[in-house]
Amino acid sequence: MRPEEFKVSYVELSADKYTDQVSVTDEEVEAEYDVRKSIMEEAGAGDARRHVSHILIELNDDRDLDQAKARAREAAKAIADGASFADVAAQYSDDLGSAQSGGELGVVSKGALPEEMETAIAELSPGTVSAPVVTDAGVHLIFVTQEDTATALPSLADLSDQIRADLTKARAESLLNEDVSKLEELLYEHPDLQSPAEQVGVSVVTTDWIDLAAANAPLSLPQVQQALNSEQVRQQGHNSDLIEVDSTHYIAVRIAEDKPAEPMPLDEVSFAIRERLKGELAMDKVQQLAKMAEKTIEEGGNLESVATLFDVEIAEQEGLQRGGAEPAMEVVNGAFSAPRAAEGDASPVSITRLGNGSVVAYQVTSVADGNAEPLSAAQQQAALIELGNVEGQRNFRQVVALLRDEGDVELYPSRLSANQGE
Numbered sequence: 001m002r003p004e005e006f007k008v009s010y011v012e013l014s015a016d017k018y019t020d021q022v023s024v025t026d027e028e029v030e031a032e033y034d035v036r037k038s039i040m041e042e043a044g045a046g047d048a049r050r051h052v053s054h055i056l057i058e059l060n061d062d063r064d065l066d067q068a069k070a071r072a073r074e075a076a077k078a079i080a081d082g083a084s085f086a087d088v089a090a091q092y093s094d095d096l097g098s099a100q101s102g103g104e105l106g107v108v109s110k111g112a113l114p115e116e117m118e119t120a121i122a123e124l125s126p127g128t129v130s131a132p133v134v135t136d137a138g139v140h141l142i143f144v145t146q147e148d149t150a151t152a153l154p155s156l157a158d159l160s161d162q163i164r165a166d167l168t169k170a171r172a173e174s175l176l177n178e179d180v181s182k183l184e185e186l187l188y189e190h191p192d193l194q195s196p197a198e199q200v201g202v203s204v205v206t207t208d209w210i211d212l213a214a215a216n217a218p219l220s221l222p223q224v225q226q227a228l229n230s231e232q233v234r235q236q237g238h239n240s241d242l243i244e245v246d247s248t249h250y251i252a253v254r255i256a257e258d259k260p261a262e263p264m265p266l267d268e269v270s271f272a273i274r275e276r277l278k279g280e281l282a283m284d285k286v287q288q289l290a291k292m293a294e295k296t297i298e299e300g301g302n303l304e305s306v307a308t309l310f311d312v313e314i315a316e317q318e319g320l321q322r323g324g325a326e327p328a329m330e331v332v333n334g335a336f337s338a339p340r341a342a343e344g345d346a347s348p349v350s351i352t353r354l355g356n357g358s359v360v361a362y363q364v365t366s367v368a369d370g371n372a373e374p375l376s377a378a379q380q381q382a383a384l385i386e387l388g389n390v391e392g393q394r395n396f397r398q399v400v401a402l403l404r405d406e407g408d409v410e411l412y413p414s415r416l417s418a419n420q421g422e
Helices: 026-042 065-080 085-092 115-123 156-189 194-200 222-228 231-235 266-298 303-310 329-337 377-406
Strands: 005-014 050-058 104-107 133-135 138-147 243-246 249-259 350-353 359-362
Touching: 005 156, 005 194, 005 222, 026 156, 050 065, 050 085, 050 115, 065 085, 065 138, 115 133, 115 138, 156 194, 156 249, 222 231, 222 243, 222 249, 231 249, 266 303, 266 350, 266 359, 303 359, 329 350, 329 359
Parallel strands: none
Antiparallel strands: 005 249, 050 104, 050 138, 133 138, 243 249, 350 359
16 A cells, blocks of 8 residues: 655744844944943952952840950951961851851952942951951951952943844844734634735745655654644644744644545565565475474484485584574574583584574584683683573572461552553
């Protein structure tokens, strides 16, 4: 059968479409720069970065402002007498969050501290301790430990390209959003895509005959595929809703024409049918030969007689190792699971079927014991670990079996599987 095919019409809206419709003047770029510069300045960008530490003497029920100032002066005297600011902070500061780290507040951004503290910080030179500073929290001693060189704010020339791109993008997205709102309504109001497309200035694209499941982008997108296979679009023949691919890309689809599934002409499928029939006949022949080979072996036949029956030569392969895939995994597994024959004898002839339907007759003609001596120390260690894992798993299974046989076990299927009842 030739699968059902469709011609699909769709319209797309994306911000890229509106970029050429937007212009940004030099004056607008300069005005935006001034706004951004004032915001950066207000946030302290461009100022020298100061690393600040402090000691806080809190006001509380047991300590008024005068007492707090007196304790602050006591702490300042200890620093003046040679004690480090960090040690004094650990002893005197009531700010538990910073006291244990020497009173360090780090690099403080503008507006992060009370105004009284920021004023004091601005007037301090690195390495000096402030006079007591009073805030609502208490009395502070402030220490500027380091001052980084001030960085210059970006110039208009530095930012103009980025500002122009940002303004262009924002205006294009604004136009896109207007058309998105308009197109959402038009898709409901019209029985086709042509009228809505014309009113928002886009073209309708119609594909050639396609299998929906094998459609190319953008029709291959999961959300578009879901819309195409919805009852609204596929069965009822309506426009889809406007589908948001991402915040700057939208699409609406409609089935323009459909062609039901139909039988393919014989000349187009005869080769595939012939190959399938040949495969089925070959499989039947293999099954017949396998049964004849099994009977031959039961009657005492050897590998040569099976080879004559199969009309093939006997192949010989040396050095098979456990877990190998040559000549076939099924043959290797069978060879290693067969009982070991006496020295000089071959194993009985065995027959196995491969995953592709083929049949192999084989026998083991000799076995060489494993030998760890040629292995490096690392290889021997890896082999021992693997053997330990195998033995451990075997012992574990035996213990579990013993517990099940002799233990008092009660099973709760509902706890083992949430859908046990189903």
